[in-house]
Amino acid sequence: MTVKKITWKSLMLSCYNSKDIISPSDSGEKDSKPCQFQRLSMSDVSDRSSPLSVDDLSTSLLGSNLHVFTFAELRLITHNFARCNLLGEGGFGPVYKGFIDDKLRPGLKAQPVAVKALDLYGLQGHREWLAEIIFLGQLRHPHLVKLIGYCYEEDNRVLVYEYMPRGSLENQLFRRYSAPLPWSARMKIALAAAKGLAFLHEADKPVIFRDFKSSNILLDSDYNCKLSDFGLAKDGPEGEQTHVTTRVMGTQGYAAPEYIMTGHLTTMSDVYSFGVVLLELLTGKRSVDNSRPGREQSLVEWARPLLRDPKKLDKLIDARLERQFSNKGAQKVAALAYKCLSHQPKPRPSMGDVVKILDSVQGFEDEFVGPFVYVVPNETDGDKELFTTKDCGVEKHELHRCGWRNDQIASFFGS
Structure with a gap:
């Protein structure tokens, strides 16, 4: 034969x-x-x-x-x-x-x-x-x-x-002495990366990326992103299979807990890794940083409890954005990251659902969230001057906290 x-x-x-x-x-x-x-x-x-x-x-x-x-x-x-x-x-x-x-x-x-x-x-x-x-x-x-x-x-x-001229998302997000990535650019990158993963997961023969992280997301001159480095990618389960059993490989801080414990690899493992990158985009912090104190060294361990409470959003968002982001969009993204980072794979959303949620936050204009007050000392008499955006909604107690006297506050509000 x-x-x-x-x-x-x-x-x-x-x-x-x-x-x-x-x-x-x-x-x-x-x-x-x-x-x-x-x-x-x-x-x-x-x-x-x-x-x-x-x-x-x-x-x-x-x-x-x-x-x-x-x-x-x-x-x-x-x-x-x-x-x-x-x-x-x-x-x-x-x-x-x-x-x-x-x-x-x-x-x-x-x-x-x-x-x-x-x-x-x-x-x-x-x-x-x-x-x-x-x-x-x-x-x-x-x-x-x-x-x-x-x-x-x-x-x-x-x-x-x-060739991707802006290099990796890791370089753009964490490099020092440069302007931070704007909120709109971060959301554009998150959506595009999600579409890339969804394409792999929804193929007739699914592909599990296995090493999804910010250094494997490359950017062109317009911040369009593409997934790279498929060296650790695996063919996903087929037919009645629920997972692929494989040697645990990947990068510390990005791998899903169930994969680390059992070696069972599914598309939900990629969803967890995506949640970590989403958290990096929100916070401007690396997934693992041993220079941070104690529990904060692991970004997920520190940030995940805060993701559930919209009132604690200020503690999470990258301070380099100087509060210039969409509050509504940030709340949606924080809630999505929380779901992606579930300790168990079943509650995590599919990448198709992730794409839909991230698509809904595109086009939200970068905006100053809450009052923007900048106080500088006056060189002549020790009084303080206020520089504020128009209609920023400054309240009296906030000016008191900045050290304003009652007569200055009354003059500012025209009363």
Whole structure:
């Protein structure tokens, strides 16, 4: 009996020609559903009994829209992996900025790229490199980073992505000595990230991201975000399965408690991780920070009890926003974060429901919440001057607290 050779080209071309798949040039998102063919999984390549092996990648993917780069081409693109082009380094290895000119090869447009090279002595390896290709080689969505190609040459395992000029959400949210992300930008990012996760979870063959965190959310110049780093992603449960049992991997502070305890992985594990990122967007604080005192070192442990009480919202919201945010929107987001961070997976909302809630808070204008009073000492007579926004609703007891005398307060209110 002859077994017919399976190639990625034969299995994937029907998907890429489908009208259901979204290409990077498409502007809409409403119909961005996964393709309806049977998507390849990691086991199709990593299983020794499979007729498709990793050695087929160099020929089988020629019919798809992934490019197979030589290592010499990558040296040229990155100026020999110059240190000045280093964008950062993670568990997989260093990431370099590069540029592809239109003369490199036919059909490949001139564009900046991010080139991620596997560190052979790092925390991740060949399997994570392969997972990136398996998932991003088949899945297309406006909020998933685009994989342009890869290199598989001797010991070199390299991935080439579209370049995202603002880097990661982690860098934008936590970097010092820069203007804070506005409330509207934070909500835009949260919604887009939620749409990316919902797309993965609602596929015919669901995908669990497993390592959702702020450093894996990349931003373009307009703060449009895309999920990146699928090295730890897993195919979700199918049929009557309720979960996938796997080795516990991920990042401290983001992993769901039931996954840490049992190794049982579900889409609800991603929902919990999303709740942690939502909390980071609300507070401007990292998920784990050992420089904070005691219980505050764990953001979830400190903040979750406060999320239930709208009156305690002031203690949560990032002080760098200077109270310039939508109060109504913040209350909705806090309530959503509380649900996502449930200790048990069942009460957590689906990512589809998360998208609906976050969509409802878009367009809320950034506004000053409550009275905005700024008091400075007068150099001449020790009196104090008040600078206030128009119609801010300042009350007398608040001016008393600022040190105003009764005659000053009466003059201010015209009485």
